[in-house]
Amino acid sequence: MTSHRIPLTELESGTPFESRHIGPDAAAQAKMLAQVGYGSLDELTAAAVPDVIKSTERLALPEARSEAEVLAELRSFAHRNRVQHSMIGLGYHGTFTPPVILRNVMENPGWYTAYTPYQPEISQGRLEALLNFQTVVADLTGLPTSGASLLDEPTAAAEAMALSRRVGKAGKRGSTVFLVDAECLPQTVGVLRTRAEPTGVEVVVADLREGIPDEIADRGVFGVLLQYPGVSGVVRDQRAVIERAHELDAVVTVAADLLALTLLTSPGELGADIAVGSSQRFGVPMGFGGPHAGYMAVRDAFARSLPGRLVGVSRDADGEQAYRLALQTREQHIRREKATSNICTAQVLLAVMAGMYATYHGPDGLAAIARRTHRYAALLAAGLRDGGVQVVHGAFFDTVTARVPGRAAEVVERASLAGVDLRLTDADHVGITCDEITGREHLTAVWRAFGVLGDDAAGDFAALDTATADALPEPLLRTDEYLTHPVFHEHRSETGMLRYLRRLADRDYALDRGMIPLGSCTMKLNATTEMEPVTWPEFGALHPFAPAEQAEGYLTLIRELEERLAEVTGYDRVSLQPNAGSQGELAGLLAVRAYHRANGQEQRTVCLIPSSAHGTNAASAVMAGMKVVVVKTSDNGDVDVADLHAKIEQHGNELAVLMVTYPSTHGVFEEHISDVCAAVHEAGGQVYVDGANLNALLGVAKPGRFGADVSHLNLHKTFCIPHGGGGPGVGPIGVREHLAPYLPNHPLQPAAGPETGIGPVSGAPWGSAGILPISWAYVRLMGAEGLRRATQVAVLSANYIAKRLEPHYPVLYAGPNGLVAHECIIDVRPLTKQTGVSIDDVAKRLIDYGFHAPTMSFPVAGTLMIEPTESEDLAELDRFCEAMIAIRAEIDKVGTGEWDAQDNPLRNAPHTAAMLAGEWQQAYGREEAVFPAGVKASDKYWPPVRRIDGAFGDRNLVCSCPPVAEYEAG
Structure with a gap:
């Protein structure tokens, strides 16, 4: 027997990470290309991507390295950080994460790879965990309604400022003064000033030890912010200040330390209307500034105006208790320019950790x-x-x-x-x-x-x-009881907590179970190698305001990531401070606003936004002090160029910026994007390209080179930071050189941004720095060629699905050569019209087939937007396609009358194990219900509840743990 000699260099290289990240191997890619009609990835790219935007040069990135090499490099960064015992305070504290929570939540893909719980039937675990978090906050603050978390304490205070102006009597009378106690955190004051100025609010900082000064009271105050305890540590009785503020018709917000509230009288009992703060010290590492779960709680009168997400208790089709996101119709991506906030996410993973910390203790x-x-x-x-x-x-x-x-x-x-x-x-x-x-x-x-x-x-x-x-x-001193619900008393042992976490995780659907084909959300692999360094103490235990010499490793990693993100996007500078896509949008628009003002063109306030754009675009524009003007969308999904030119002509020198998503929100490479950018520039405006769909561009095209001036990048989409069940995320912005002087900066860290910057948009200098090693590792593992191939396979996968489903469902939009970009939209409306089967029916039926539904009814009502990403292998793509084809056959059974229009597997989906075991009353069989085509009994995912009644939950708003009697009855 002879041995085949393999060169040592080949043996040393090992398996490239690219082949671990990209699901379809070479043989699968060849099969998919044949289905789509092309001979290679490069041929497909040439046909799908317009020549006018293509990059010709290779990305200037270091060569890809193996997982072992990247971990070693990250170890070298970690060793250059010097973690000392921090007694700096300022809202960031050392904490001990119970290992059972660290291992089974933070390090568990069942928790960190899940998406926002828009499909509540398969999100009951994290919804219960969030309800626990809301209950902790409501109980400790003494205010009855708490949200499912905000981005951090300073931005929560900014949301409270906006809420106070909107709902308070003084704000409605036109008062523009927001009074801030001098004892408030300096980073909070900085974020408040950034957020206040574009909307005409004046932030006045004053010493309120002796009450509200008469000269300020005489001006009219719509809101007051107090810190409890104060930044200097002082604990004061704020009742007199709160009473005086209420006499002035001002809304009072107290920024409170949750741990202190276990011993001190609650803000609600003191008379506060709103409480905000951070839950970081409840078991969440400092992480050089984040991510952490901010919180907000309000009195009853403000519950339906609360910004962000709210978990509520409702019931399913059997009348059983079930959880869902309450009041979804006021979500910011739906309200658009009428939104009162641009927040469309939360810090779910961190809120779960904080809630479990309270549950455990x-x-x-x-x-x-x-x-x-x-x-x-x-x-x-x-x-x-x-x-x-x-x-x-x-x-x-x-x-x-x-x-x-x-x-x-x-x-x-x-x-x-x-x-x-x-x-x-x-x-x-x-x-x-x-x-x-x-x-x-x-x-x-x-x-x-x-x-x-x-x-x-x-x-x-x-x-x-x-x-x-x-x-x-x-x-x-606090005298009332709190956290009386049984959930906060039943899980003291590690065994009990371990099983509770497992029980909740089993109720959910995350990427560790199967594909989540959500359009515009890019649910791709969050590799373990990328995730591992996040929990290293050298990254997790560092205070954001530690001296710079103690953070050399972090600062080097941050600088390299900024440079590499600039390279792949074609921009000149990048700021990593925005800790969500919404914050990135706001920061980018504020940079544009500052640029125009610096040029003496303060009249440029009009923001053009296509009608198909994500709703946060319009909400962010309003927050940046701009007037939203909607541009029509053509029948093919592109920006209506004629209407764009008409709007440019109409608004002339008032034009500030065009916000556009590329590839389009409809999943198409628009051929005229460079002409669109040129037209806006010729009129004196700037171009903002929303980076939500950047996964179709890396290594292929650079927004900063085909006409854009600024973009936010979703690191929780294209750059592999996991979605965490609805957060964390990072939304940095890239800008051309002329906008660089207006990037965010920070009052406590001059190195975080230019002196001429717009101010801070997040509490920490580099935002959620604790998860930046994930994106750094992704770029380092993939290299230039790996990133390009990932993009090409993402586009291939979307076109493969489109071709397979096209005979069964109309594919709503396509670009030249009948190709889509990285996602496709299938139209269910004709089927609904013919059969009565709704888009909800299809989405819920997919659960029976073992899938999370694609994005529903965005950007077009009655459609499904499908984004497979590059990480799903061919077997999973085929499993999804076969499920959708089988569902189409089921719809036909309804259409022909073989199945009753009301009593059929689609209308009754999803089907639970309890339903199967009970008295069967449906006209169709049990097996058709729970084991449809291709579903193996051994691999079956069982949803814990049936379809949830959203309207009931909104009419009967319950947003904390239900009463003990209901708990026991359940």
């Missing part, structure tokens, strides 16, 4: 953590006082402000050398914040830094503890 455990945290702060203050250091406040929770005239910088430096980071407030003051993981050794290091304890001395903690009283004011 329960009210007693949370209070114990809070008491320990406070006790360390009290001992810290006592030790400083004993050493002659002035402690500024006598009442505090976890933060001590010490006054050391002229010595503050020296103290901070000495503490840093001892491995502890403190906050330099000014030349005379140092801020020190304790948290869940603060230990005696950290207090000792701080005392030594202040010089109140010798370098070799050790504090007598027992004596100090005996002699030191708590520093929480007696009138503000």
